[in-house]
Amino acid sequence: MTYYLINIENSDFIKIKDKLILGRKSSCDIVLKDDLVSGRHCRFHVTERFLMLEDLDASNPVQVNNQEMDSKSRIRINVKDKLKIGSTEFYLSDKEPSDEVTYKSMVLEKVKIHETFDSDLDYEQHQSHWHEEVSKKKNEIVKIQKKLNKVTSSKDKMQNLKNQVAELETNIEKLQSRIGETKNYSQEELVEKISLFSEKIKYYTEKRDQLFAIQTLASEKEELKAKKKSLMEKLGELSEEDLDKQHHELSKIYNTEVDALSKLNEKLKKS
Known part of the structure; x- marks a missing residue:
């Protein structure tokens, strides 16, 4: 079965007969020069009964009827579904598009048009004007989106730094509270006392090691005495x-x- 992915803005269409990969890379079956489209954005799979759409881990996944796909997911799509790929909107058809069919299918565009023009004739007379306006508006949106992403990233970074500062302040307060529970020394006094007690620790550590050595020797001496006693007892039993x-x-x-x-x-x- 053959499907057609029709551009809502300009009625251009993409024919889908089998597997088809869309993306910004030149190796894709269909190349879309759009900053909001990933290198390998999505893949279409045509089966005997229906059409499947697969997300290829795009940074900006396809929206199907205004619902964004989950990353790396694979879903079934139907005729008349609206798909947004990057900044471009399409609708799905199983009929080869014609001017009349395409025009009747562009429901959202007609709603906007009738807010300004009184008839379809007015729309057709000013169609080129609206195409130009839509293109300009999309370019503006892309630029604003880039700036918004940059600002959002900066805001996230700032919030992260604020959280780190708050955590440090909390830790400082805890340490200050613990310091307050002990005798208050100046920095010079602390250095002096640390040096003094370090020397004492070294002295008593050496003394402790000497005592451990004496204890070990005494233990070995007692073991030898016990062995000697045992041997003497055995000798005493013999004539x-x-x-x-x-x-x-x-x-x-x-x-x-x-x-x-x-x-x-x-x-x-x-x-």
Whole structure:
């Protein structure tokens, strides 16, 4: 199915038969030279039954019937929907546009025109004048929008700075309150006392480390004494005379058995 995106202002139209990308970049299918249009602004998808419109993360998303699309969203659009892409307004049709159809479809423009002219004939006679006025007005709006964005950015920056200042003032008040709870020293006195106590801290830290070392050595000494005591107790349980006697008897038995084994081996060889 084929659709037509018709410019409300000048009746120019864009034919949509399949996928179509609109944007400011030259690589797009349709290039729109508009400061309010992103490099890749939106994409149209034609299906068998309807038409889909996809936002391509534009900074100024397409408006469909005055409702701005969500970023990167994809929605279905219908014939007679009004689309605003950048600063240009279009309406969607499934019929190839003609002067008559286009004119009848420009409802919003006709409402404005009839506020000034009494008939369609007056409108047609002054149509070129209105096109020029609309173009001028759009250029003015673009310039004002740029200035407004700049001012808005400055206002946001100023508000952010004000918030930071307010936060700093609150923190200063809290610190001043805490300082007030302690003895009031001058800056010179604070420096002097910090230096004094730093020296004391260093001195007592060294003393503490010495005590820790002494404590460690004493602990090691006690462990060695305990091991010595255990060994002495084991030695006390043994008798040197008994050990010598046992050693003599076992050696005698060992030698006897070795001799017996030797004799058996000799008999084994002779047999």
